[in-house]
Amino acid sequence: MKITLDADKCCAAGQCVLVAPEVFDQRDEDGVVVLLDAEPPAAQHAAVREAAAICPAAVIEVQE
Numbered sequence: 001m002k003i004t005l006d007a008d009k010c011c012a013a014g015q016c017v018l019v020a021p022e023v024f025d026q027r028d029e030d031g032v033v034v035l036l037d038a039e040p041p042a043a044q045h046a047a048v049r050e051a052a053a054i055c056p057a058a059v060i061e062v063q064e
């Protein structure tokens, strides 16, 4: 799994961080998403897929 982000579109909703806190974080100053692990281990894959699905701005792209 490989994750890419279009952080310019991020509306700082924080849904991704709630669902997959080991993979996503938010910048302290404005809440924009930060990718902690672009190639997360298998144990994180379900959470990453859920984060991509619920992100309101469709920022998170996942390649399997």
Ligand code: SF4
Binding pocket: 009, 010, 011, 012, 013, 014, 015, 016, 017, 024, 026, 031, 032, 033, 054, 055, 056, 057, 058, 059, 060
């Ligand atoms: S869920 Fe989407 S819009 Fe919200 S912080 Fe994460 S990447 Fe940004």
